[in-house]
Amino acid sequence: MLFNSIIFLFFLVLFFSIWGFVKKRDFPRWITLCVFSFIFYAWWDWRFLFLIIFSGFIDYLAGLLMQSVPKKKKLWLVVSLVMNLGSLSIFKYSSFIASTFDALFSKMSIETHLYANIPEFALILPVGISFYTFQSMSYTIDIYRGRLLPTKNVFHFFAYLSMFPQLVAGPIIRAKDLLKQLAQDREVSLLAFWHGLKLISLGFFQKIVLADNIGVLVNNAFNSPESFVGGAFWWLATIGFALQIYFDFSGYSLIARGLAKWMGYHFKMNFNHPYLATSLKQFWQRWHISLSTWFRDYIYIPMGGSRKNLFLSHLFMWSTMLISGIWHGAAFTFIVWGGIHAFFLSFERIGKKYLRRIPSALMYGFTMFQVLIAWLFFRASSLAEAFNIIGNLFDFSQSNFYWMEFENSYYFIVIAVVFECLYLLTLKSSWIRRLYNCSLVQSVEVAMLIVACLFYRGPEQAFIYFQF
């Protein structure tokens, strides 16, 4: 079920009309959350509901067993990790691994046909699998580390794991943050309701107005790149994609946070204006924060982080970024995307002393250049296509903007840039901050966001991060 569909609106109305009655007591609260979350997920493909239930149940049991049989803690952790990473490997990576091996062996004139022998069910990527497996793993890892006590109630656990606002595209919520919240009846104040409304309307605006309208240009350009020529056009298409993916994903996260607020819960911020970053390090502190911190806490730091020598800290960072790349998708393009970020992060670390002297406007331009080039690999369907597009970026022999086709998208690119600049202005100017705190301005802002969603919505598109 998509947030940006009418059916979800009905779903929400039904959920919140029941929620007020059931949220006071633990058991009905958890059951209701589980049932609605399962319906929400099953709407896409009910068969894969069993996968969440099965893998979640293993983690639930592993958590309990780690507590009751502490001597075999490690074994239960391994069982949980194998289960989660195993299902990820089967559903997300089997076709990539098989086709890579097929290609490799065929170069040696050996026909392996691994891809052809993959069972049909494993070729379907269950929506949100990367998100809920990571969320589930954080539960067992935290119990193993002694940072969390397992819950004894299976519905309490599944209410955490499958909570519908964040089930399919995050933010990845840690069990230690949400289980505690779910254990109580949390009052929804009028202020929380207002904040929820602001987050939801801003989220929908980002998704269905900005991302979906810009998406028309981006999808056309990247779906048939051979049809479009000219550096100017391709720079706009690349900037368009950077904005589309940001507003698409940030929009989803904001809606999830807003819905959680209406339910009485708090999810941490997932995006903090990443395109205002003046270094890649800053960018990663602002982009998909719940995933970046997950990788930091469960991969980078356990490897050794920056506690070891310089070479090893770079190596750990590279490994983390490459894993982050492959987490996003089973293709070499995503690995290269992670690699580009790792390369420039290394560059920033090594040249920190010198880079500090560069004016921030120049650093900003340099950071955005790196981010945009990396996005090309993220969006392109193959490495060859990405390199072709990079070639196009620097071909200024033609200045075709395809204005007739994409005029509308161009307007929304301008609006998206202005939108981010407005935020920058609120940071820089106390006068604007004061103005923004005025009740009337806030009401007008939310009203404008809602009306924009009603009238200026783009063609309906699924959230980009659903495919991860």
Next chain:
Amino acid sequence: MRKGLINKIFGTLIGVLFLSIVIHYTRPKKDYSKLMYDWFWTKKTHFSKSNNIIFLGDSRTYRGVSTESVKSEFPNQKVLNLGYSSGGLNKYMFDVAYSFLGKKEGLKIIVLGITPFSLTEEARKNEHYKQELERPLADVVERIYVNPYLSFFEPVRLSDYRLESDRTFYPQVFHESGWVESYKIPENKREALSSYRKTFSETVLSEKSVSETLSFVSEMKNTGVKVYGFRPPSSKEMEKLENELSGFDENEFITIFEENGGVWINISDRFSFDSYDGSHLHYQSAKELSLLLAQKMKQK
């Protein structure tokens, strides 16, 4: 604090109401409603069963045959235009058309709008029909039962606000019985030629489609369904181009069509109808053509 928040929420509601009214009434005039477009194709595909007269073909049929005009000659009959974009005349679509006929006793007619394209390999894909057929149930429900009530909030493109004197206007009205009433300003009677030239360089007339059409005609004769055929008018240049590039021999086709039991409706003065792009009929001409077809069907 509480009072302030209540004021904010009410202020927002009033703002939404006010801005919605302003935007709705100042919006640029659109060529057609996207919500009605979605409703139209979903309705045609999923909720248009039990008809007496069905017109089958491609876009020339769904734009060129006004079901309302046909109904004026067949007042008590249910008439459906089952044309689709790039719609093919082949067994797949014949089965669909047959299943859309009424099951009870009564008049049963299928009229085939025969264009060279509808008999090509490309048209055998029936992509438009299949796309509509395979739409998820939730989308179908939304398009039929929800979207028509949201027409007040029909999406606006920012680019539509820009006034253009040289813009092409392509108004379209979607009729429940399957006809799309359309015209273009300014008209360009050569507009469609290049795309058809390209199409026929990539696809060929399908012998299988021709033989399936003829089998269908003779099969229907035995089941009591009357099958008519006609060539939807376009423009002189288009017909010449289509005949040359596709190899479609109309006279030969008519002969075997009739031999198999079909009734051919000859439109003697086909080029007197007005086509706005060299392929599709202006809605006024569509009405005239449909009336003529209905009158001839009554006679034969």
